Amino acid sequence: MTYIRPTFRHPALPKNKIGYAKADYEGAISTLCAGCGHDSISAAIVQACYEMSIEPHRLAKLSGIGCSSKTPTYFLSNSHGFNSVHGRMPSIATGANMANKELIYLGVSGDGDTASIGMGQFVHAIRRNLNMTYIVMNNGCYGLTKGQDSATADFGSISKSQGVANPFQAIDLIGMALELNATFVGRSFSGDKGQLIPMIKAAISHPGFALLDVISPCVTFNNNKGSTKSYDFVRDHIEVTSVLDFVPHQEEILIDYEEGSTASVELHDGSKVMLSKLAPNWDPRDRTSAMRRLQDAKLNGEILTGLLYIDENSKDLHDMINTVDQPLNTLKEEDLCPGQSALEAINASLR
Amino acid sequence: MLKVSAVNDLVVRFANVNGTGSASANNIFAKSIFRMGLPVSPKNIFPSNIQGLPTWYEVRISEKGYLGRRDGIDLMVAINPQSFAKDVASVRSGGFLLYDNTKKLYDEFLRDDIHFIGVPMTALCREHYTDPRQRQLFKNIVYLGAVATLINIEVQVIKDIISEQFERKPKLIPPNFKALELGINYVKEHYEYPLSIQLERRDNVGDSIMIDGNAATALGSIYAGATFMAWYPITPSTSVAKAFEKYAKKLRVDPETGKNKFAIVQAEDELAAIGMVIGASWNGARSFTSTSGPGVSLMNEFIGLSYFAEIPAVLVNVQRGGPSTGMPTRTQQPDIISSAYASHGDTKHVMLFPSTPAECFDFAAKAFDLADRLQTLIFLMTDLDLGMNDHMSPPFKWDDAQQYDRGKVLSAEELEAGVDFGRYLDVDGDGIPNRTIPATHPTKGSFFTRGTSRDEYARYTEDGAAYVRNVDRLLRKWDTAKTLVPAPEFYREKNDRQAGLIFFGTTTYAALEAMELLENEGILLDAMRIKAFPFHQDVTDFVAQHEIIYVVEQNRDAQFRTLLINELEVSPDRLVPILNYDGMPITADRITKLIQEAQLIDA
Numbered sequence: 001m002t003y004i005r006p007t008f009r010h011p012a013l014p015k016n017k018i019g020y021a022k023a024d025y026e027g028a029i030s031t032l033c034a035g036c037g038h039d040s041i042s043a044a045i046v047q048a049c050y051e052m053s054i055e056p057h058r059l060a061k062l063s064g065i066g067c068s069s070k071t072p073t074y075f076l077s078n079s080h081g082f083n084s085v086h087g088r089m090p091s092i093a094t095g096a097n098m099a100n101k102e103l104i105y106l107g108v109s110g111d112g113d114t115a116s117i118g119m120g121q122f123v124h125a126i127r128r129n130l131n132m133t134y135i136v137m138n139n140g141c142y143g144l145t146k147g148q149d150s151a152t153a154d155f156g157s158i159s160k161s162q163g164v165a166n167p168f169q170a171i172d173l174i175g176m177a178l179e180l181n182a183t184f185v186g187r188s189f190s191g192d193k194g195q196l197i198p199m200i201k202a203a204i205s206h207p208g209f210a211l212l213d214v215i216s217p218c219v220t221f222n223n224n225k226g227s228t229k230s231y232d233f234v235r236d237h238i239e240v241t242s243v244l245d246f247v248p249h250q251e252e253i254l255i256d257y258e259e260g261s262t263a264s265v266e267l268h269d270g271s272k273v274m275l276s277k278l279a280p281n282w283d284p285r286d287r288t289s290a291m292r293r294l295q296d297a298k299l300n301g302e303i304l305t306g307l308l309y310i311d312e313n314s315k316d317l318h319d320m321i322n323t324v325d326q327p328l329n330t331l332k333e334e335d336l337c338p339g340q341s342a343l344e345a346i347n348a349s350l351r
Numbered sequence: 352m353l354k355v356s357a358v359n360d361l362v363v364r365f366a367n368v369n370g371t372g373s374a375s376a377n378n379i380f381a382k383s384i385f386r387m388g389l390p391v392s393p394k395n396i397f398p399s400n401i402q403g404l405p406t407w408y409e410v411r412i413s414e415k416g417y418l419g420r421r422d423g424i425d426l427m428v429a430i431n432p433q434s435f436a437k438d439v440a441s442v443r444s445g446g447f448l449l450y451d452n453t454k455k456l457y458d459e460f461l462r463d464d465i466h467f468i469g470v471p472m473t474a475l476c477r478e479h480y481t482d483p484r485q486r487q488l489f490k491n492i493v494y495l496g497a498v499a500t501l502i503n504i505e506v507q508v509i510k511d512i513i514s515e516q517f518e519r520k521p522k523l524i525p526p527n528f529k530a531l532e533l534g535i536n537y538v539k540e541h542y543e544y545p546l547s548i549q550l551e552r553r554d555n556v557g558d559s560i561m562i563d564g565n566a567a568t569a570l571g572s573i574y575a576g577a578t579f580m581a582w583y584p585i586t587p588s589t590s591v592a593k594a595f596e597k598y599a600k601k602l603r604v605d606p607e608t609g610k611n612k613f614a615i616v617q618a619e620d621e622l623a624a625i626g627m628v629i630g631a632s633w634n635g636a637r638s639f640t641s642t643s644g645p646g647v648s649l650m651n652e653f654i655g656l657s658y659f660a661e662i663p664a665v666l667v668n669v670q671r672g673g674p675s676t677g678m679p680t681r682t683q684q685p686d687i688i689s690s691a692y693a694s695h696g697d698t699k700h701v702m703l704f705p706s707t708p709a710e711c712f713d714f715a716a717k718a719f720d721l722a723d724r725l726q727t728l729i730f731l732m733t734d735l736d737l738g739m740n741d742h743m744s745p746p747f748k749w750d751d752a753q754q755y756d757r758g759k760v761l762s763a764e765e766l767e768a769g770v771d772f773g774r775y776l777d778v779d780g781d782g783i784p785n786r787t788i789p790a791t792h793p794t795k796g797s798f799f800t801r802g803t804s805r806d807e808y809a810r811y812t813e814d815g816a817a818y819v820r821n822v823d824r825l826l827r828k829w830d831t832a833k834t835l836v837p838a839p840e841f842y843r844e845k846n847d848r849q850a851g852l853i854f855f856g857t858t859t860y861a862a863l864e865a866m867e868l869l870e871n872e873g874i875l876l877d878a879m880r881i882k883a884f885p886f887h888q889d890v891t892d893f894v895a896q897h898e899i900i901y902v903v904e905q906n907r908d909a910q911f912r913t914l915l916i917n918e919l920e921v922s923p924d925r926l927v928p929i930l931n932y933d934g935m936p937i938t939a940d941r942i943t944k945l946i947q948e949a950q951l952i953d954a
Contacts, residue, residue, distance in 0.1 A: 055793060056793075056797070057789070057790050057791075057792065057793050057794070057797060058790055060634070060789050060790075062630075072799070073799060073811065077797075078793075078794060078797055079789075079797055080787075080789035080790070080797045080798065080799075080800070081797075081798075081799040081800065082630075082633060082799075082800040082801075083799065083800065083801040083802070083803070084626070084629075084656065084800075084802070085626070085652055085653060085656055085802065088622060088623070088626045088652075088653065090623070090626075091581075091618070091622070091623040091624075091625075091626025091627045091629075091630060092626050092627070092629060092630035092633070093630060094581075094616060094623070094626075094627045094630060095579065095581065095626065095627035095628055095629060095630025095631035095632070095633070095634070095636075095638060096630040096631060096633060096634040096789075097630075098579050098614040098616065098627070098630075098631050098636065099578070099579060099630070099631040099632075099633075099634035099635055099636035099638070100634050100635070100636075100789070100790065102790075103634075103789060103790055120619050120620060120622075120623070121619065121622075121623050121626070124618075124619040124623065128616070317616075318614075321611065321614055321615070321616075322609075322610050322611050323610060323611050323612075323613075323614050324605050324608065324610040324611060324612050325608075325610070328578040328579060328612070328613070328614060328631075328636045329578070329631075329634055329635035329636040329788065331576075331578060331612055333576060333754065333755050335612060336573075336576035336578065336603070336612065337573075337574050337575075337576055337749070338573070338574065338602045339749060339751050340748070340749045340750070340751050342602060343574075343747050343748070343749050346570070346747065347558075347560050347746040347747055350560035350561055350562050350746075351385075351386070351558075351559075351560055351561070
């Protein structure tokens with residue numbers, strides 16, 4: 001069965017700066033389970049892109065395989081999408097980004113897709129500081145194959161399908177990304193739209209690899225008592241590092257932030273991320289303090305959310321390998337082919 | 352004692368220690384002979400090692416232009432004590448062996464049917480150079496001078512090459528010349544020269560060039576407009592990436608900004624390398640990777656995605672011996688079947704088989720056009736022999752009037768004009784649908800690329816009928832491919848003999864020589880060199896026309912023969928395998944011998 005949304009739009013629908021209605025950023029109707037955290041994240045992506053007035057065709061949505069990787073069908077139907085191979089979305093994103101540096105690359109992955117089969121590509125995309133937003137819809141289980149524990153399932157957590165305490169240690173993607181010198185690291189919760197939407201906006205504006213690890217409960221297989229990735233457990237243990245606002249370029253900052261506990265981080269396009277109610281001894285521009293804060297949260301049994309770290313001087317892969325400003329995919333034969341005369345000189349040097 | 356005697360027809364083998372600088376001297380040797388107008392074919396036989404293990408450099412010189420390997424070493428330059436006994440044993444009876452007689456040779460090494468020529472290379476270098484590294488390096492130039500005198504290579508030619516090589520470090524020229532003279536003078540003072548095997552200048556190389564296939568492939572990719580390469584180091588394909596980088600830095604840097612009109616990513620593994628290529632191609636940049644058998648194995652899942660999602664890609668497979676790590680530094684053609692049908696599900700892939708560097712260049716460029724036209728992955732199938740050894744080749748040519756064929760890519764104007772865009776809709780009956788590149792048009796032409804089944808408009812569906820329509824269309828596209836790939840080459844005016852010979856890639860050199868050897872024995876064969884898969888109609892016809900066909904290839908299982916049997920549905924009885932798979936390039940003698948044996952059995 002194919003679900004198709006009606007394309008009719010009420011003419012009075014509010015429009016963003018470039019004349020698109022929010023509905024223009026939506027996708028097909030989701031086929032995920034009712035109540036799935038992933039759908040909330042999709043909705044947040046739609047809202048963020050609408051509010052940022054992103055031209056849908058200037059964004060490419062990429063994914064691997066799994067429940068999470070199905071979601072690009074459910075948002076931004078006017079964008080090109082690529083549902084690729086399990087765990088290999090980062091390589092597709094790398095190539096796509098190399099071909100055209102001007103588009104926005106939004107990658108969606110899951111905890112199986114990232115922390116197990118795709119671990120190799122994930123860490124190397126971080127190393128290269130590939131300019132993309134990488135959202136992990138993290139539910140601690142393999143939903144599409146009926147709920148096996150994933151590598152981000154917490155030690156001792158009990159999922160509905162396994163029924164026993166997970167005997168393995170969890171991989172913390174946030175801690176690992178910090179360790180790998182990722183230039184933008186944040187964690188959020190699918191149930192906290194107020195935090196998630198500005199974080200997605202900031203991630204999209206960041207000129208480098210922006211990781212958002214979003215806890216996203218699996219209502220069918222991992223939302224039971226005993227699970228550490230259930231709605232109830234997350235709500236009980238969440239610890240928000242800061243209240244975050246994304247202020248687009250050239251917009252006035254209207255809210256009064258309490259002095260002393262506020263940080264303003266300027267992004268490369270002139271937009272700002274405003275953080276308030278910061279935890280003590282923590283500055284999101286200081287990697288060491290972010291790592292320390294994360295360790296403290298672990299010891300206290302807290303699920304730390306918010307923008308944990310951002311490098312304001314991020315240089316992406318194109319900067320590192322010094323490519324021309326023009327997207328490579330727009331270079332024409334005359335830009336690329338040296339022609340017969342150059343070839344004659346090469347031939348002469350080979351005799 | 353018998354003395355091998357020959358003019359312009361000899362095999363010289365150098366036995367060296369890996370990492371001692373011998374490669375440079377050996378390259379000068381081959382190049383100087385080439386510059387004397389003599390066809391020459393050097394082969395590196397090297398270990399999987401950086402320093403210390405035995406390595407050989409074998410050069411065949413043939414006035415007649417035979418460029419395959421030939422059995423029988425006429426002159427051995429035995430510099431490596433580690434392999435000395437084996438090297439002595441490998442010289443043909445009546446042949447010559449040059450060695451370092453700084454220390455006396457043990458009697459047990461001596462053979463009374465070959466000629467030993469001692470030159471005290473170590474002692475000469477110790478006497479004339481003080482720096483230990485120079486003492487080692489110039490030993491190579493000393494033996495070069497000795498060999499040159501023994502077989503009559505023009506000294507000025509060697510000096511010119513040395514001068515060119517050190518153009519930017521002119522200080523190094525005089526000490527090199529000195530070492531050369533040490534070798535020359537020692538031979539002149541102690542031996543009669545030249546030997547009975549010797550060279551004479553000819554004019555038999557025309558406008559040929561000398562280059563390795565990997566560099567030619569890389570240069571062809573530059574000319575074809577490849578802007579992105581992703582790769583993972585693996586012998587024998589690594590030098591494709593290195594050469595691409597070298598040529599790109601020379602030919603593709605914007606003179607105004609100093610910025611690169613190319614991007615190269617050394618990936619974390621082959622899976623990522625092919626993924627990046629597919630991502631870049633999906634986004635409209637011509638992209639490629641190079642690898643070898645083990646890398647292709649790792650790329651299999653993505654190769655299937657490229658086939659099914661119809662994304663162009665070029666994969667250079669520089670084949671080596673397998674399976675597993677196999678023979679990483681030896682040559683074979685063992686990936687025919689695994690490349691032809693790579694990945695899961697019903698898949699088959701276009702393969703091109705160049706046999707010279709000029710064809711590596713041409714076919715690399717062709718591969719990008721085919722990939723774009725057919726919207727699929729194209730294998731460029733070379734091997735270690737072609738890729739890593741220098742080959743005499745026709746010069747590179749580029750027709751400035753030709754245009755890249757970017758295939759059926761819809762423009763913003765076409766989308767605006769309201770063309771009915773179905774990503775998997777067969778609009779022209781050739782099985783090839785239209786394609787859009789992301790960001791072409793604000794509201795038209797976007798679609799969702801996926802490896803799962805979908806309908807003609809790229810909408811997800813699990814409907815069996817839609818799946819069947821799609822994969823059947825891919826077969827129509829396959830038929831279209833047959834009309835676009837290079838046709839085979841024939842070597843007789845008429846193919847009207849009963850028996851035929853089929854070969855491809857590097858087997859060509861030995862096969863063509865074997866045809867002449869067989870002809871001398873009264874065995875006349877028609878011959879066909881296949882350049883591509885799927886098989887062109889001319890291939891089908893040739894196979895149909897001949898009762899018996901010898902299929903020459905370099906793997907154990909006669910994989911190319913299997914491919915012919917499977918695709919053309921011919922009786923296996925008619926296709927006789929002629930094989931070599933010891934890791935060394937096949938020789939004309941072996942082909943000749945095996946065909947003669949096969950004919951005896953047949954008779």
